[in-house]
Amino acid sequence: MVDMAVIELSRLQFALTALYHFLFVPLTLGLSFMLVIMESIYVMTDRPVWRVVTRFWGKLFAINFVLGVATGITMEFEFGTNWSYFSHYVGDIFGAPLAIEGLMAFFLEATFVGMMFFGWDRLSKRQHLFTTFMVALGSNLSALWILVANGWMQHPTGSHFNPDTMRMEVTDFGAVIFNPVAQAKFVHTVSAGYVCASVFVLGVSSYYILRGKWVAVAKRSFTVAAAFGLASALSVVVLGDESGYTLTDNQRMKLASLEAMWHTEPAPAGIALFGIPSMEGRKTLYEVKVPYVLGLISTRSLTGQVAGIDELVVKAETRIESGIKAYDAVERLKVNRGDMAARAVFEEHKLDLGYAMLLKRFMPDPRKATPADIEKAAWTTVPNVPVMFWLFRAMAGLGFFFIAFFGAAFWMATIRRFGCANGFCRLFMRAAVWIIPLPWMAIEAGWVLAEIGRQPWAIDGVLPTFLGASSLTVPQIWTTIIGFTALYGTLAVIEVRLMLAAIAHGPIEDRASGGTHSQPAHPAYAAVPAE
Amino acid sequence: MVPPIDYETLRVIWWLLMGVLLIGFALTDGFDLGVAALLPFVAKSDEERRMVINAVGATWEGNQVWFILGGGAIFAAWPFVYAVSFSGFYLAMFLVLAALILRPVGFKYRSKRPDAKWRARWDWALFVGGLVPALVFGVAVGNVLTGVPFRLDSDLRAFYEGTLLGLFHPLSLLAGLLSVAMLVLHGAAWLALKIEHGTVHDRAQRFGQIAALAAIALFALGGVMMATMGYGFRLEGAADPAGPSNPHLMTMLAAPGAWLANFSAHPWMLAAPLLGFAGPLLALAGMRARREVMAFGGSSAAAAGIIGTVGLSMFPFILPSSIDPASSLTVWNASSSHMTLFIMLLVTCVFLPIVLAYTAWAYKVMFGRVTLHDVRTNPDFY
Numbered sequence: 001m002v003d004m005a006v007i008e009l010s011r012l013q014f015a016l017t018a019l020y021h022f023l024f025v026p027l028t029l030g031l032s033f034m035l036v037i038m039e040s041i042y043v044m045t046d047r048p049v050w051r052v053v054t055r056f057w058g059k060l061f062a063i064n065f066v067l068g069v070a071t072g073i074t075m076e077f078e079f080g081t082n083w084s085y086f087s088h089y090v091g092d093i094f095g096a097p098l099a100i101e102g103l104m105a106f107f108l109e110a111t112f113v114g115m116m117f118f119g120w121d122r123l124s125k126r127q128h129l130f131t132t133f134m135v136a137l138g139s140n141l142s143a144l145w146i147l148v149a150n151g152w153m154q155h156p157t158g159s160h161f162n163p164d165t166m167r168m169e170v171t172d173f174g175a176v177i178f179n180p181v182a183q184a185k186f187v188h189t190v191s192a193g194y195v196c197a198s199v200f201v202l203g204v205s206s207y208y209i210l211r212g213k214w215v216a217v218a219k220r221s222f223t224v225a226a227a228f229g230l231a232s233a234l235s236v237v238v239l240g241d242e243s244g245y246t247l248t249d250n251q252r253m254k255l256a257s258l259e260a261m262w263h264t265e266p267a268p269a270g271i272a273l274f275g276i277p278s279m280e281g282r283k284t285l286y287e288v289k290v291p292y293v294l295g296l297i298s299t300r301s302l303t304g305q306v307a308g309i310d311e312l313v314v315k316a317e318t319r320i321e322s323g324i325k326a327y328d329a330v331e332r333l334k335v336n337r338g339d340m341a342a343r344a345v346f347e348e349h350k351l352d353l354g355y356a357m358l359l360k361r362f363m364p365d366p367r368k369a370t371p372a373d374i375e376k377a378a379w380t381t382v383p384n385v386p387v388m389f390w391l392f393r394a395m396a397g398l399g400f401f402f403i404a405f406f407g408a409a410f411w412m413a414t415i416r417r418f419g420c421a422n423g424f425c426r427l428f429m430r431a432a433v434w435i436i437p438l439p440w441m442a443i444e445a446g447w448v449l450a451e452i453g454r455q456p457w458a459i460d461g462v463l464p465t466f467l468g469a470s471s472l473t474v475p476q477i478w479t480t481i482i483g484f485t486a487l488y489g490t491l492a493v494i495e496v497r498l499m500l501a502a503i504a505h506g507p508i509e510d511r512a513s514g515g516t517h518s519q520p521a522h523p524a525y526a527a528v529p530a531e
Numbered sequence: 532m533v534p535p536i537d538y539e540t541l542r543v544i545w546w547l548l549m550g551v552l553l554i555g556f557a558l559t560d561g562f563d564l565g566v567a568a569l570l571p572f573v574a575k576s577d578e579e580r581r582m583v584i585n586a587v588g589a590t591w592e593g594n595q596v597w598f599i600l601g602g603g604a605i606f607a608a609w610p611f612v613y614a615v616s617f618s619g620f621y622l623a624m625f626l627v628l629a630a631l632i633l634r635p636v637g638f639k640y641r642s643k644r645p646d647a648k649w650r651a652r653w654d655w656a657l658f659v660g661g662l663v664p665a666l667v668f669g670v671a672v673g674n675v676l677t678g679v680p681f682r683l684d685s686d687l688r689a690f691y692e693g694t695l696l697g698l699f700h701p702l703s704l705l706a707g708l709l710s711v712a713m714l715v716l717h718g719a720a721w722l723a724l725k726i727e728h729g730t731v732h733d734r735a736q737r738f739g740q741i742a743a744l745a746a747i748a749l750f751a752l753g754g755v756m757m758a759t760m761g762y763g764f765r766l767e768g769a770a771d772p773a774g775p776s777n778p779h780l781m782t783m784l785a786a787p788g789a790w791l792a793n794f795s796a797h798p799w800m801l802a803a804p805l806l807g808f809a810g811p812l813l814a815l816a817g818m819r820a821r822r823e824v825m826a827f828g829g830s831s832a833a834a835a836g837i838i839g840t841v842g843l844s845m846f847p848f849i850l851p852s853s854i855d856p857a858s859s860l861t862v863w864n865a866s867s868s869h870m871t872l873f874i875m876l877l878v879t880c881v882f883l884p885i886v887l888a889y890t891a892w893a894y895k896v897m898f899g900r901v902t903l904h905d906v907r908t909n910p911d912f913y
Contacts, residue, residue, distance in 0.1 A: 066639040069592070070632040076602050080617025081624050085688050087617075091610020092867045096875060099607035102600035103882045111593035111886075111893050118589035118911050122896050134889075162868070164775035166687045167610075169868040334685055470618035471690045480625045487629055491636060498643050509910050 024068035030197025032136035056507035086468030101145035109138025151182025191236035196439035198229025203436040206429035226409035250460035254453035263308040323356030398442035534873035556597035565718020567661025611865035634660030669710025673703025678853030716742035763789025806836025
């Protein structure tokens with residue numbers, strides 16, 4: 001039997017370290033491209049103020065970037081340390097994108113970032129712009145490969161179970177890379193990062209404008225952020241990753257649970273604006289629905305059906321029954337690899353093997369399951385519906401809010417040129433400072449939604465989460481959870497303080513930044529005077 | 532699609548590539564670790580320390596990717612090894628991760644505030660970030676040589692019986708110290724190459740000479756322990772080198788002394804331990820003669836020779852089990868599928884040369900010694 005305490009603690013640690021890592025990643029993804037835009041303007045116009053703009057945001061980028069990198073190391077090794085059966089079971093497919101990420105993306109990002117910070121007086125302007133671009137490209141490619149890996153966990157294509165090696169193996173590498181779920185997730189995730197960076201730049205710039213400090217730098221940054229943010233906010237909503245939700249039973253279950261749709265409705269299904277989903281009663285109370293919208297968004301058609309939770313659970317039962325046959329065949333093949341009859345049964349039922357493993361939560365041998373056990377296991381395929389329902393509404397609501405927010409900012413920067421008669425501009429800018437944390441909340445909500453929605457599976461339909469963990473002990477995992485929390489907590493406090501200090505200091509460069517003595521800067525680094 | 536290279540060859544290629552990655556890591560990030568471990572000793576004042584830090588400032592980030600790529604490549608090509616070793620060394624891995632997290636943050640944040648206490652704290656963080664990984668990697672290799680206490684059930688799930696303290700025994704301590712000596716030597720050689728002539732440069736050379744002597748002595752002692760205490764495992768009967776990756780399909784036994792068998796069967800393999808001795812000697816001579824390039828070449832050869840010796844002595848074993856030799860992981864039973872190995876080889880052939888090209892460019896751009904003048908005037912320096 002499985003020690004659920006080990007599973008829950010392993011999940012807790014992974015969730016904590018991943019959510020922490022993703023506090024830094026979105027800013028890296030977005031700010032790197034904004035640096036490219038700012039520096040391109042500098043190279044094209046040759047106006048020194050744009051150099052100051054680029055170097056100032058580059059300084060904030062550096063403070064953030066390093067923690068993204070440092071905490072990313074944990075993520076790569078945690079699969080092996082805490083999810084070793086997962087790593088064995090799917091490493092043949094899942095390891096490849098992680099290795100390619102290192103080779104194609106992370107090397108690019110990390111090698112060029114050194115030149116971006118240190119190369120200002122060793123490279124020509126164009127060469128330096130090129131290094132900045134390579135950093136942006138590398139960090140975004142990095143996201144691509146990580147989401148190819150994550151997308152495969154949500155929608156495991158191009159692979160099959162091999163009873164000789166007791167693991168999943170690749171059959172079609174192209175299908176793994178061009179996985180539609182991965183593609184949708186990539187666009188959605190990097191766009192969210194761009195929104196995050198835009199909100200950050202807009203908020204800090206607003207703070208400067210309100211205080212009348214560094215106005216020349218701040219107005220230019222504000223304008224770049226408004227334009228980039230508007231485009232990204234539109235992209236993050238329009239290209240949301242819902243399009244993949246009709247592909248498989250588990251993706252359908254995710255959609256049904258985040259909509260708290262207990263029963264299949266006639267197409268096109270409506271979307272709930274409000275409701276109180278109840279897991280016990282298996283229904284949603286006080287529901288307020290807008291007709292047709294869900295069917296249109298998720299199936300992109302008028303006739304496509306969105307399956308309900310009840311119907312998907314019934315389907316899971318039949319798949320568990322079929323999976324038990326596959327499981328039995330695998331056990332026979334373990335004894336005799338040449339058992340052709342067992343191999344034939346396995347081939348017929350292999351797609352459902354993972355469903356039989358859901359029973360291992362309740363019994364060591366799924367072949368001994370009663371119909372009641374099977375029904376119980378089938379209901380474990382339903383994720384936590386109220387959590388899904390509300391997280392989705394929080395995330396999507398913020399997504400729409402950002403469109404309006406950047407629409408207003410863009411209007412202010414380009415049409416009104418920062419001058420509004422009735423004080424609206426100042427009010428807006430004050431709000432812009434306060435909403436800086438919102439994109440982080442939306443992004444973390446999105447990740448929790450995606451990963452809670454995948455439960456009970458580590459790999460949808462293939463490997464239940466509770467089977468993926470390493471055979472560790474509870475004290476071992478507590479040790480590392482406490483260790484990571486202490487380390488990460490300390491670093492978070494330091495990071496925020498340094499960030500605030502750098503913002504308070506502003507874009508001046510009055511001395512060698514690392515030096516202990518106040519000295520006049522190298523002439524090339526003299527800042528433009530504040531206006 | 533059937534890959535055009537046969538499975539056995541691909542497995543050997545990926546075994547070699549794992550060696551290339553480990554050596555690549557030791558040659559690049561290895562000197563960053565050594566430099567960080569030397570920081571409090573070769574540099575006393577703040578300006579001296581900043582010279583040392585900036586000697587790796589622009590390139591440590593890229594170097595560190597060798598470590599991350601090593602993890603990713605082992606995951607992709609040897610998922611079994613990745614799964615069993617990282618979870619088996621659970622708390623040791625946590626120590627390495629914590630140290631490796633402190634290091635980048637130390638490099639970046641130390642210079643953000645001028646006060647001396649703040650900087651002193653980060654100096655210690657950097658020291659820990661350099662020393663601990665170097666030590667733990669060596670201890671881990673020592674444990675791989677004696678076997679790791681794990682067993683596999685019929686689902687190929689791994690179970691462990693070891694503890695954190697159990698990782699420390701004579702051979703693993705020796706390997707840990709050797710690893711520290713080797714990387715400190717490499718770090719000292721890098722500082723001698725990269726820092727302007729003066730106090731720091733000379734201190735680095737002195738520490739480098741001590742490290743070179745220590746590396747030679749420890750490596751020799753390791754050889755003596757191998758010959759007298761008898762470590763090793765061997766394959767029993769005919770294993771199919773192109774068969775499915777499943778340890779239950781072949782027989783492995785503990786065979787004391789077997790780690791030296793490869794060298795007598797294939798004498799050309801003795802080139803690796805010879806390099807392991809010649810490298811530190813060359814580095815020592817280079818430092819005495821103040822020929823920095825020669826010293827750096829020597830310390831690089833030392834790392835390649837010592838790592839190569841371990842790999843060759845164990846072939847085809849990668850991760851033997853001390854409590855259940857039949858669960859041992861070898862080149863023939865722990866790899867990815869034929870298809871994955873082939874695809875990953877293609878990817879490596881395309882991207883590794885590109886990586887090497889732009890890494891070379893980065894070093895060229897940053898060419899030249901770090902001077903006291905630089906750290907006083909360049910606002911981009913740490």
